[in-house]
Amino acid sequence: MSHNLDVPSTRRRSRRRRRRFVVAVAIALVVLFVVAYGVKRVIQTRSWQVAGELISRVETDERVVALTFDDGPTDSDADAVLDVLADRDVPATFYVNGKEVEGSGSTMRRIIEGGHEIGNHTWNHRPMAFVSPSTVAEEIEPTDEVIRATGYDGPLTFRPPHGKKLLTLPLYLAKHDRLTVTWDVAYEDWSGNPQSSDELVNATVDNTQPGSIILLHPWFGRTTTQKAIGPVIDRLKEQGYSFVTVSELIG
Ligand SMILES: [Zn+2]
Structure with a gap:
């Protein structure tokens, strides 16, 4: 001391x-x-945002699910996606990007004629966590317009690219009374590891529950996902599931 x-x-x-x-x-x-x-x-987080309503699945005992397809659409993949759905008489919900809609008129017509639902997935598919309010408007409004210009007059929910949002996007969605829809079943492997269609089918089917919203990315030549669509539907049907659009699921 x-x-x-x-x-x-x-x-x-x-x-x-x-x-x-x-x-x-x-x-x-x-x-x-x-x-x-x-x-x-x-x-x-896929089940919560700071403002506005967000749904990632629906609480129900009924064996009913919604199949959702993000990005695109791309005309070159239309048969691989839409024929499979038509053959099985299954409706789906397509979250499309405005910039792709412009060049995919025939696919958009087939989606509408097939009785499917269409949702807004932004114009450019840019990350939407750190964006200004004006950028949010520029991503959402022209996409609504180009979708409506195809003649689609059904419900238009919104899904953010990669499900990511922070402040400006949810505040804009809340102000404009837009419903955000994410998902609870997504098993495509984006880490670069090889994944077979069978693996994707098994993981998807095993993790689906009543009220699930399933996410797949079938456009841009993604054949692993394309090949999984039919088996996912068939196996879930075997388990007693029926398929509805997102808006029908939400009710
Ligand atoms: Zn996306």
Whole structure:
């Protein structure tokens, strides 16, 4: 203890200041980490957003599910997707990108004539977590317009690219009374690992429950997913499931 008394008071003060600074930095880092983690969770969670209604599945005992297809559409894949649905008399919901709709008139007509539902998946499919309110409007409104221009007059729910949203997007959706629809069943492998259609079918079927919203990406030549569509439908039908559009599921 005695040596402490020998330390000049200015050195003691500076040591104390340094300790306080280190503690403050440590606290700031912890707070920053917690905030960053919280923001990431808010962006990624599929069952909640800060404003406006969001649905990822429906609570029901009835064996009923909605099949949803994101992105596109692309004319070159239309047969692989729409023939399978037509053969099985199954309706689906297509969350399309405005920029793709423009060049896919014949596929859009087939989707509408097939009795399917169409949803808004933004114009450019850009990440929507950190965007200005004007960017949100630019992604959503022209997409509505180009979908309506195809003659589609059914319900138009919204699905954000990758399901990601933070503040501006949900606030805009709430203000414009738009329903956000995500999913609870998505088993395509995006990590780059090879995945067979059988693996995709098994994971999808095994994890589906009454009221599920299933997500698949069948456009842009994604043949693994395309080949899975028929077996997913057949196996769920064997289990007593029937298929409805998202709006029918929500009721
Ligand atoms: Zn997408």
